[in-house]
Amino acid sequence: MRPTRNENPKSEHKNKVKHLKKKHSISVAITGAGGSGAVTTGLMLLDAMSRAGFYGYMSRSAGPQIRGGESAVMMRFASQPVFNTDDRFDVLLAMDWHKVERFADEIPLDSQSLIVCDENAGEIPAPLLQNGAVCRALPLSKTAKSIEGGRANMLGLGVLAILLGLTEQAMQQAVRATLGKKGDKVVADAIAGIERGMQFVVAGTQDLRLQPKSTAQKRWNISGNEACGLGALRGGVRFVAAYPITPASDILEWMAPNLEKLGGSLLQAEDELASINMIIGGSFGGVPSMTATSGPGLSLMVEGLGLAVTSETPVVVMNVMRGGPSTGIPTKSEQSDLNLALYGLHGDAPHLVLAPLNILDCVFTSEWSVSLSEQLQAVAIVLSDQSLGQSRLVTDPPDYAGFNTRRVVADASTQHYQRYQLTENAVSAMAIPGTPGTTYTADGLEHDERGTPSSMAADHQQQMAKRSRKLAAFDYGQHWAHVDGQGGIALITWGSSSAVCQEVAERLRDSGMQTRVVALRLLMPLNVQALQGLIKDCTSIVVVEQNMSGQLFHYLHAEQAIPARAVSYARPGPLPLRPGDIVEFIIAGVQADE
Amino acid sequence: MNEMIKPKDYKTDIKPIWCPGCGDFATLSALTKTLAFMQLKKEQVSIISGIGCSSRLPAYIDSYGFHGVHGRALALASGLKAARPTQTVIAVGGDGDGFSIGGNHFMHACRRNMDITYIVMDNHVYGMTKGQPSPTTEPDWVSKLTPHGSGIRPFQPLAIALSSGAGFVARGFAGDPSGLAKLIFEGLRHQGFSFIQVLSPCPTFRPEQKLWKQQVQPWPFDTTDDPVLAASRIHADEGLTTGLIYQRELPVWQPGAEASDTLENIEQGFLV
Known part of the structure; x- marks a missing residue:
């Protein structure tokens, strides 16, 4: 099976795909020019749906303007957890048509889709209608003008509430939670607008009401960036130095006040060269330390990472990937920094590379990364991305036992x-400044066990072997990958593509095709043997990732972790991977083999 | 009763890589003298550096230390000070490390005003890479890399430190070790970022600097706390005078408070 990227599946494949049962969920998009309140409307809908007992995922997309640009929120709701966007959208609420074509690719519509818009907004751009979506134009802005403090977006939200079966009570709670800080008047006006909107009678194309699950369990509403920050705090990080960069800055902005509450501190660095060296200094000082950045920043940090490797100073770098190279697409997602994270450092520089599998998993992977980095006195690069970081999830709270692991510290006696003493596990006790009797100078120069600079071959070999062995010999347990299902088809994936692959596997299984998903959380060091064992009986092996060149695919081949028959499904960002496209690709391959 | 700490107590058994006659020896001994004078315990002191001849200094002092990468000594030192504010943090290095590759960090460390003392052993040359012009080299100094001289006006460390917001600006000379020790002492005592430029001759690549011994004169004014006055004096100066030029109390970076909340409480914020 070697389908190429441009291969068009034959029509029978398409038929088979069409009959695959999909996860029952509802997808809603909201678009509008700056100031139209599209994002606020989305946040309120997410809140209301979570109060009504549903799970939800909300990603966002924006034009390049700092203020006043067009923006879109893309949401998906279900009675069971959802972590990614669907193939298509059921409803588009368009506040206006300002540059909406920019989002046309990101919001696929079909004949079952309903467009709700303002009747005064003018003609609907053709790309939105080309697949037969049905449009209902309502007097949103006109009616808003007739209400005191009325805003068209609140009327639109009222329409969505009716379509989705939300109660006035849930909407009122959502308004208070979202706008409460702005005062009673703003809250009352918003509620009045929503309730007026709920009076519109809109003939839908389908029933969009989901069956809620029990609401007994408390749910969290969290973004991937907040989740990465939280995981780091759980892992013990108490010092952060960083330089602002999209889409990672939210991690820092969430951490800054919370670090303060926990007795830690955050330094805003003058650049990323400073931030990486500042956290090396902080960690040398005995405090678990991290920074957060994105591709351009990670590029600048690479020399510093080598220093941390050689001096065995634990540091964690949260890299929230965006479209690259260079400035690329700062506001949108792509999984294309894997090569840099794996291979960027000069010399032989063993380090850890990890990736969270979904927004909720950001908490776990972030905490685990800190724990590993501290235990192994190693560099850990964590590869999140914009689609995780700047998206929100309504989810059950994280449920796992924390890691109570700390670095080995030399005591005064x-x-x-x-x-850099050689030990059985190759980890040597680190002395913390302030401790009497254990003074030493950390060094980026090669050194002997005592830390004295040395250019002797024997010392170089000994210390390189030590730094390599401490990572290679460590038992990472079961967390290296999330493995699910079994059968002849194997999907190997990483990071944010994992949730999509999970959904692909569900659809394939529902149509009788047994599928195994191996979602790699620990990318370096790679558990080659275990991975080989998991896929050895699979006839179709597909490596799924969101970049152009198939960075994971080539890495797995280089490590001889996958056989020659494995194929690559690699698509660049910023469009999210669609489960339906991957299902088609796999079925085409399977049938080509038959 | 604890015995008095002597300068030799800070000595390590690592032999310096420096050439005979290098000015950096004087900074090393001025530093150990000052630490002993202040009776600072080895474990209370961290000496942080980047890359270059003078940046090798931390290995020669028995305290905590970090010999990092080129140009980033101040970033390392700032992170350490933020994480462990009780340490006495001293950053050291050369003119290439501090003013060229590390120039940005120099300005921002002055602005940030953490309680760090920064000693730059300035010999107007890259010694470790065998003789190329540094930011403080004269424009007509000829090297293999610059056969006609660099043609670039020298960087003005004191003026930059002052205008970037440092509250302690001084210049010392390796040929006057006790004067230098006094400046280092004042720098360590000063609350905030203290910058000390040390004229530190390079006998190998800049043998003409042997003349500094005759040329260097004391700074002809008292220390001022007026930045405008200090600036005009610095700009009128030829660069071979030593003393504490400017000192002013400025708001110093303060470490954060003790923990006031728990993570469990913070997590409540995510509940719907």
Whole structure:
């Protein structure tokens, strides 16, 4: 099976795909020019749906303007957890048509889709109608003008509430939660607008009401960036130094006040060269330290990472990937920094590379990364991305036992302290400044066990072997990958593509095709043996990722972790991977083999 | 009763890589003298550097230390000070490390005003890479890399430190170790970022700097806390005078408070 990227599946494949049962969920998009309140409307809908007992996922997309640009929110709701966008949208609420074509690719519509818009907004752009979506134009802005403090977006939200079966009570709670800080008048006006909107009678194309699950369990509403920050705090990070960069800055803005509450601190650095070296200094000082950045920043940090490797100073770098290279697409997602994270460092520089599998998993993977970095006195690069970081999830709270692991520290009684002493697990006790009797100078120069600079071959070999062995010999347990299902088809994936692959597997299984998903959380060091074992009986092996060149695919081949028959499904960002496209690709391949 | 700490107590058994006659030896001994004078315990002190001849200094002092990458000594030092504010943090290095590749960090460390003392051993040359012009080299100094001289006006470390917001600006000379020790002492005592430029001759690539011994004169004014006055004096100066030029109390970066909340409470914020 070697389908190429441009291969068009034959029509029978398409038929088969069409009959695949999909996860029952509702997808809603909201678009509008700056100031139209599209994002606020989305946040309120997400809140209301979560109060009504549903799970939800909300991603966002924006034009390049700092203020006043067009924006879109893309949401998906279900009675069971959802972590990614669907193939298509059921409803588009368009506040206006301002540059909406920009989002046409991101919001696929079909004949079952309903467009709700303002009757005064003018003609609907043709791309939105080309697949037969049905449009209902309502007097949203006109009616808003007749209400005191009325805003068209609140009327639109009222229409969505009716379509989705939300109660006035849920809407009122959502308004208070979202706008409460702005005062009673704003809240009352918004509620009045929503309730007026709920009086519109809109003939839908389908029933959009979901069956709610029990609401007994408390749910969280969290973004991937907040989740990465939280995981880091859970792991013990108490010092952060960083330079602002989209789409990672939200991690820092969430952490800054919370670090303060926990007795930690955050330095805004003058650049990323400073931030990486500042956290090396902080960690040398004994405090678990991290920074957050995106591709351009990670590029600048690479020399510093080598210093942390050689001096065995634990640091964590949260890299929230965006479209690259260079400035690329700062506001949109792509999984294309894997090569940099794996291979960027000069010299032989063993380090850890991890990736969270979905927004909720950002908490776990972030905490685990800190824990590993501290235990192994190693660099950990965590590859999140914009589609995780700047999206929100309504989810069950994280449910796992934390990691109560700390770095090995030399105490004052240590005799003849040697910072880089060879030990059984190749990890040596780190002395913290302030501790008497264990003074040493950390160094980026190669050194001997004591830490004295050395250019001797024997010292270089010994210390390189030490740094390599401490990562290679460590038992990472079961967390290296999330493995699900079994059968002849294997999907190997990483990071944010994992949730999509999970959905692909569900659809394939529902049509009788047994599928296994191996979602890699620990990318380096790679558990080659375990991965080989998991896929050895699979006839179709597809490596799924969101970049152009198939970075994971080539890495797995280089490590001889996958056989020659494995194929690559790699698509660049910023459009999200669609489960339906991957299902088609796999079925085409399977049938080509038959 | 604890014994008095002597300068030699800070000595390590690592032999410096420096050439005979290098000015950096004087900074090393001025530093150990000052630490002993202040009776600072080895474990209370961290000496942080980047890359270059003078940046090798941390290995020669028995305290905590970090010999990092080129140009980033101040970033390392700032992170350490933020994470462990009780440490006495001293950053050291050369003119290439501090003013060229690390120039940005120099300005922002002055602005940030953390309680760090920064000693730059300035020999107007890249010594470790065997003799190329540095930011403080004269424009007509000829090297293999610049056969006609660099043609670029020298960087003005004191003026930059002052205008970037440093509250302690001084210049010392390796040929006057006790004067230098005094400046280092004042720098360590100063609350906030203290910048000390040390004229530190390079006998190998800049043998003409042997003349500094005759040329260097004391700074002809008292220390001022007026930045405008200090600026005009610095701009009128030829660069071979030593003393504490400017000192002013400015708001110092303060470490954060003790923990006031728990993570469990913070997590409540995510509940719907």
